[in-house]
Amino acid sequence: MDIRSQISMVFHLDKCIGCHTCSVACKNIWTDRKGAEYQWWNNVETKPGTGYPGKWEDQDIYKGGWEKKSNGAGNGESGDIKLKGAGKRKGLGNIFHNPNLPVIDDYYEPFTYKYLDLIESPAGDDQPTARPVSLITGKHIDIKMGPNWDDDLGGSPDYARNDPNLKNLTPAEREAMFQLEKMAFFYLPRICNHCLNPGCVASCPSGALYKRGEDGIVLVNQEVCRGWRMCVTACPYKKTYYNWHTGKSEKCILCFPRIEAGLAPACMHSCVGRIRYLGVVLYDADKIQDVASAPEDELVNRHMDIMLDPNDPEVIEAAKQNGVADSTIRSAQASPIYKFVKEWGMALPLHSEFRTLPMLFYVPPLLPVMASLSRANNAEQAEKLGAKTKFWSDDWLYDTSTEELFGTIDQARFPLQYMANLFSAGDTDMVRERLMKLMAVRIHRRHVTVGDVSKEKADGALHEAGLTAEMADAIYYLTALAKFDDRFVIPAAHREQAIEMMEFTGDKKGNTGFGFKEGTAQRGL
Amino acid sequence: MTNSSSLERHAAGPGFFLMIVALVLPAFCWAQTSGEQLFQASCSACHSIGGGRRVGPDLDGVVERRSEAWLGQFIKSSQSLVKSGDAEAVAVFEEFSSMVMPDFPLPDEEIAELLVYIGAQGSNVPEVVAANVAEETQAATPVSADHVLKGLELFQGSTRFSNGGPGCNACHHVKNDAVIGGGILARELTTVFSRMGGDGVGAILGQAPFPVMQAAYKNQPLTEDEIAYLVAFLQSADEQHLFQQPRDYGFGLFASGALGAGVMYLFFAIIWRGRKRGSVNQEIYDRQPPSHN
Numbered sequence: 001m002d003i004r005s006q007i008s009m010v011f012h013l014d015k016c017i018g019c020h021t022c023s024v025a026c027k028n029i030w031t032d033r034k035g036a037e038y039q040w041w042n043n044v045e046t047k048p049g050t051g052y053p054g055k056w057e058d059q060d061i062y063k064g065g066w067e068k069k070s071n072g073a074g075n076g077e078s079g080d081i082k083l084k085g086a087g088k089r090k091g092l093g094n095i096f097h098n099p100n101l102p103v104i105d106d107y108y109e110p111f112t113y114k115y116l117d118l119i120e121s122p123a124g125d126d127q128p129t130a131r132p133v134s135l136i137t138g139k140h141i142d143i144k145m146g147p148n149w150d151d152d153l154g155g156s157p158d159y160a161r162n163d164p165n166l167k168n169l170t171p172a173e174r175e176a177m178f179q180l181e182k183m184a185f186f187y188l189p190r191i192c193n194h195c196l197n198p199g200c201v202a203s204c205p206s207g208a209l210y211k212r213g214e215d216g217i218v219l220v221n222q223e224v225c226r227g228w229r230m231c232v233t234a235c236p237y238k239k240t241y242y243n244w245h246t247g248k249s250e251k252c253i254l255c256f257p258r259i260e261a262g263l264a265p266a267c268m269h270s271c272v273g274r275i276r277y278l279g280v281v282l283y284d285a286d287k288i289q290d291v292a293s294a295p296e297d298e299l300v301n302r303h304m305d306i307m308l309d310p311n312d313p314e315v316i317e318a319a320k321q322n323g324v325a326d327s328t329i330r331s332a333q334a335s336p337i338y339k340f341v342k343e344w345g346m347a348l349p350l351h352s353e354f355r356t357l358p359m360l361f362y363v364p365p366l367l368p369v370m371a372s373l374s375r376a377n378n379a380e381q382a383e384k385l386g387a388k389t390k391f392w393s394d395d396w397l398y399d400t401s402t403e404e405l406f407g408t409i410d411q412a413r414f415p416l417q418y419m420a421n422l423f424s425a426g427d428t429d430m431v432r433e434r435l436m437k438l439m440a441v442r443i444h445r446r447h448v449t450v451g452d453v454s455k456e457k458a459d460g461a462l463h464e465a466g467l468t469a470e471m472a473d474a475i476y477y478l479t480a481l482a483k484f485d486d487r488f489v490i491p492a493a494h495r496e497q498a499i500e501m502m503e504f505t506g507d508k509k510g511n512t513g514f515g516f517k518e519g520t521a522q523r524g525l
Numbered sequence: 526m527t528n529s530s531s532l533e534r535h536a537a538g539p540g541f542f543l544m545i546v547a548l549v550l551p552a553f554c555w556a557q558t559s560g561e562q563l564f565q566a567s568c569s570a571c572h573s574i575g576g577g578r579r580v581g582p583d584l585d586g587v588v589e590r591r592s593e594a595w596l597g598q599f600i601k602s603s604q605s606l607v608k609s610g611d612a613e614a615v616a617v618f619e620e621f622s623s624m625v626m627p628d629f630p631l632p633d634e635e636i637a638e639l640l641v642y643i644g645a646q647g648s649n650v651p652e653v654v655a656a657n658v659a660e661e662t663q664a665a666t667p668v669s670a671d672h673v674l675k676g677l678e679l680f681q682g683s684t685r686f687s688n689g690g691p692g693c694n695a696c697h698h699v700k701n702d703a704v705i706g707g708g709i710l711a712r713e714l715t716t717v718f719s720r721m722g723g724d725g726v727g728a729i730l731g732q733a734p735f736p737v738m739q740a741a742y743k744n745q746p747l748t749e750d751e752i753a754y755l756v757a758f759l760q761s762a763d764e765q766h767l768f769q770q771p772r773d774y775g776f777g778l779f780a781s782g783a784l785g786a787g788v789m790y791l792f793f794a795i796i797w798r799g800r801k802r803g804s805v806n807q808e809i810y811d812r813q814p815p816s817h818n
Contacts, residue, residue, distance in 0.1 A: 054805040061801060097793075099800030106804050144810045158809050 002285040003308065003319040005328045005491070006196065006216035006359055007254060007278065008337040009268075010347050011189055012479060013365040014438060015275040018187035020044050020148065022267035022276075026191075029266050030253070035245025037110035037135040040147050041252035042267040044189045048163035048177065048418070049150035051188075053106035056238040057351065058164040059084060063100040065199055065236030065354030068293060081293045081355055086203035086234040095205065100233050101242075108145035110135040136244070160185070165421040173415045184413040186365040188422075189275070191267060192239040192252035193350070193358030194218050196283065196306070197292040200251070203234030208249075214498075215280065215491070216359065217254045225249055236354035260493035268488065277478075279335030279489040280328055281359075282308045282319055292355045299352045300424050306357070307342055310335070331491035336478055337361070344467070344475055346437050348423035348430065364419050364431055366438040409435050433465075440465035441479075444472040559635065560642025567629055568639075570728040571721075574646040580725035581621055588644040597636045602628045622720055627734050668757040676758025677703055679751055688745040693755070696737075701762045702769050711737070718756075718763035727756050 026042040045051040055061055063085025083090070085100045113130035121128035134141040150159030156178065166174055176182060194211075198218050201209040208224035209231055211217070220231070220240070225248040231240040232249060240251040255265035263269065268276040283306045291302045308315045310332035319329055332338065340347045340363065347361035409432055410416060416428040416435075424430040440461040447458035462472055478486060499505065564574075571580035587596065591613070598606050599614060603626040606614040618624075631639070678684040681704060682692025693714075698707030700715040717726060730752045733739050747755070762769075804810070 050805075061805060093796075097797065099797045101801070103804050105806055105810065142813065142816050144813055145806060 001315075001318045003282050003315060003322050003324060004216065004285045005214065005280050005319075005324050005332065006283055007194065007259065008281045008307075008335075008341075008359040008361070009191075009194075010277040010337050010340045010361045010363065012275040012277070012340075012363040013186060013188065014363060015273040015479070016044070016187040016189060016365075017273045018044055018046065018151070019272050021270050021272050022189055023147075025266040025270035026252075029255070031250075033243075033245075035243040036241070036250060038104060038107045038147075039241040039243070039250065041239070041241075041250075042189065042191045043147055044187050045148070046150050046159075046185050047188045047422070048160040048166065048185065050159045050162050050164075051150070051190075052108075052147050053102045053238050055162065055164055056102075056236075059236060059354070061100070062102065062236070062238065063233060064238065065234070065356060066197070066292065068296075068355070083199055083203055083234050086199070086230040091203060091205050091228075091230050095228060098229050098233060101229055102232070102238060104136070105145070108147055108149070109141060109143075111141060111143055165418055168421060168426060169415055169417050173417065177413070177415065177418070182413050186414075188350075188362075189267075190237065190239070190350075191360065192218060192254070193237060193356065193360040194254060196285075196288050196357035196359060197355065199234035199236060199354075199356050200231035200240050203230040204228070205230060209240075212256075214493075215256075215259070217256050217259075218251070219253055219256070220249050220251055222246070222248050222250075236351065236356060237358070259490055260495060262490050262492070264484075264488040264490065274482070274487065277336040277340065277482075277487050279337040280332045280491045281335055281337055281341075282310050282315060282324070282329070282332050284308060288357065292357055296353055296425050297427065299355070300348060300427065300430060303349060303352055303357055304341060304345075307338065309342070310338060325492070325494055325497075327494070328491040331489050334489045336482070336487060336489060339474070339478065344437065344471060346434050346475070348434060350423060351425075353425040362423060363438070364423055364434050366435055366442075409439065436465040437467060437475075440467055441472045441475050444469065445476055560638040560640075563631070563635060563639045564642055566732065567734055570732045570734045571626070571725060574643055579728060580624060580721045581626060582617065584643050585647040588640050588647070593637075593640060596640060597633065599626075600629050600631065600636055600639075602630075604628070624720060627736070668760055672754050672757035673761045676754035676756070676761075677701075679755055680704070680707075680758055686745065686751055687748055690742045690745040690747060699759070699762050700766050700769055700771060702771050704771065711735075714759060714762075715766045716763050718760045723756050723760060726759055727752050730755060 022042045023040055023044055027040065030041060031037070031039045040052065043052050051057065056064075059065055065084055066081040067084045068081050086094075111132045111134055113132050115130050117128050118130050131140050132143050133139065150156075161174075161178065166177075169177075177184075194217055196216070198209070198211060201211055201218060204225075205228050206224050206226045208221045208226070210219060210221065212219060227242065227247040227249065229242050229249060231251075232238070232242055235251075240249050242249050255263075255267075258265055258269075264276075264278060268278055287306050291299075291306050294302045310316070310329060316329055320326070341361050347363045349358045349361055352358070412435075416431050417426070419431040419435075420426050420428045443453055443461040444458045444467075447453040447455060459469070462469060467475075568584070572582065572584045573579055575583060575585035577583055591599075595606075595611075595613070603614065603618070607618045675684070679686060680693045680697075680699065682694060686692075694704065694707035696708040696711040698704070698709060698713045698715075700713075721729070729735075729738075730747055733742060
């Protein structure tokens with residue numbers, strides 16, 4: 001056992017309102033610079049939709065992530081995996097021309113408006129307008145795309161219908177998703193997953209990318225990066241970006257300066273819907289290779305299994321031996337992530353079939369509000385109204401009562417298969433299980449607060465979903481009532497220990513304190 | 526600030542006057558030495574004073590033969606004098622195989638000093654010696670193959686000059702089977718040996734009168750041996766130039782380059798045939814009507 005700690009996240013999609021506050025918070029802090037204008041380390045996509053950059057999930061286009069060699073498919077344990085579009089040999093062959101990179105038009109050409117023209121234009125016959133200018137060329141442009149252009153199904157034939165996740169759906173299922181009255185969508189906020197088996201780190205010819213030992217945050221060393229852009233190809237989530245001004249690649253740093261100071265990352269801190277949870281988990285690093293090369297149908301479960309119980313004495317002992325701090329272990333015991341992912345089994349990783357073992361998990365959305373459809377006999381009513389009066393000719397009854405508990409999950413406006421393509425490598429049972437839990441907690445809380453559901457029915461629903469009343473209340477608390485410190489359990493960074501490894505602190509003892517500032521002021525944290 | 530003001534205070538002391546004297550004194554000696562310096566720097570490569578013909582005429586007694594004004598004009602720009610049809614200038618130009626003397630835009634005072642020096646030097650040299658020297662320079666002595674080879678390597682730059690000067694073929698070309706296309710920035714040197722003679726070539730290499738060459742070798746002069754090797758090479762190139770048939774690549778060079786590029790493009794098109802082309806959103810962009818600017 002090689003126990004390590006990893007900062008992990010859960011995004012509760014049932015709560016996301018798609019306000020993009022997270023994206024704006026991130027942009028204002030990190031990517032409001034020349035060369036980074038087009039980068040959205042945090043972005044919110046509308047699903048179904050093609051996302052940002054366009055069709056990023058389609059690895060036939062972008063060649064991201066790992067692929068399992070077909071000959072090793074049966075072996076399970078021993079089947080080795082290789083990067084689809086990068087790696088040693090492919091990287092060397094393509095080092096001067098990287099053939100699968102997204103171009104700026106796959107993201108969008110960043111722009112601003114000439115606002116000053118509105119107040120500084122000389123008097124004239126026409127109203128002045130603020131014309132858009134490109135942030136790359138500085139010239140006037142026609143805006144053709146934005147980072148969330150497909151927001152709320154805008155232009156759905158181009159975006160929603162081209163969603164790569166529709167690929168295993170039957171034509172009828174697809175068509176049903178886009179019926180006018182049945183149309184639905186949800187939001188998918190995305191940041192770097194800080195994967196356990198990151199493709200970007202594996203692909204870098206310069207060795208500039210690394211995964212921090214203490215908390216697993218994946219970073220690009222800007223001093224070492226040579227701008228080969230292999231990481232841009234290798235990341236299947238397209239979450240490393242090339243800065244055309246500095247000539248280096250950049251990515252989400254999970255606001256590590258904030259985390260080290262005990263603050264939540266800016267996107268999570270600012271989240272209006274409070275959908276984001278962050279905490280530390282303990283995992284067994286020896287198993288990474290086995291898990292990442294597991295057969296596709298076992299991937300998700302084995303990914304979950306790599307995370308260990310932080311209350312298990314054996315795990316605690318092994319973690320301590322490996323240098324994991326006591327405070328980190330205590331933090332892992334209080335982690336909301338462990339609860340959502342392991343204890344309650346409510347969250348799933350995004351696109352585990354890319355085999356990078358992402359450590360950002362999503363609670364799938366229970367959308368839209370459930371109702372059951374049944375046949376009703378409208379003949380009597382129709383007769384009463386007579387031939388001249390208009391009446392509904394169909395005989396569907398849209399029943400929002402709670403008599404039928406889970407019958408509607410399979411008839412959700414979103415086919416389960418679509419959700420499964422996103423969150424469970426195509427396994428609909430796994431998604432159904434999570435949706436049932438979400439539904440059961442609602443039924444339980446309706447019994448407690450409204451009382452129109454009988455206790456037997458509520459308990460039956462919980463039992464069927466594999467929950468107890470205590471668990472359901474805990475889920476309810478963490479979902480609906482949780483305070484800041486419940487949502488973000490951030491371990492102490494122990495910077496002082498890290499510094500002591502590099503330099504002797506006695507050198508400074510007795511030399512600092514009240515006095516005059518000399519040299520440049522450096523930010524001491 | 527404090528440093529500079531203390532300097533000023535020191536300067537006002539008795540040492541200051543000494544310093545003034547030390548600065549002004551050399552200016553009086555300048556007039557005597559600068560004529561010689563100028564001659565060595567600019568003229569001696571091609572001209573001697575009483576040493577016989579080199580590339581250009583012997584300047585012994587030239588100040589008596591020509592007027593000072595004429596000499597001044599010739600030094601400043603010999604070609605404008607020749608083109609203006611001055612009979613004497615044309616005669617000298619043609620006598621020395623139409624070799625152009627470079628322009629020396631010196632101020633009048635320096636020309637005067639130069640002429641004073643030439644006038645003073647001329648009578649010092651016995652005429653007999655001058656005649657002997659002249660005969661020697663004209664006789665072309667056979668050269669050793671070893672020297673020719675070393676000269677060729679130096680010319681092409683395959684052996685570096687010991688002081689690091691640039692190779693000759695960067696600017697010059699020589700028609701020779703062993704030389705692959707030299708530069709066309711400066712004169713073609715195939716027959717330079719018969720035009721200037723060994724001493725003339727050697728003198729130019731030692732102390733170039735041409736501004737560009739001067740600048741190029743200012744801090745990295747050629748050594749005596751290197752000059753000897755180059756002269757030997759140029760002599761042999763001159764003697765043999767009629768029998769040399771260096772290959773003329775002509776259009777073939779361009780064609781093979783174009784063909785090579787074509788093959789490479791084809792090769793790249795095959796290895797990267799599965800590459801991502803254009804934007805995934807291109808179809809959407811193409812449909813959007815442009816605004817009318």
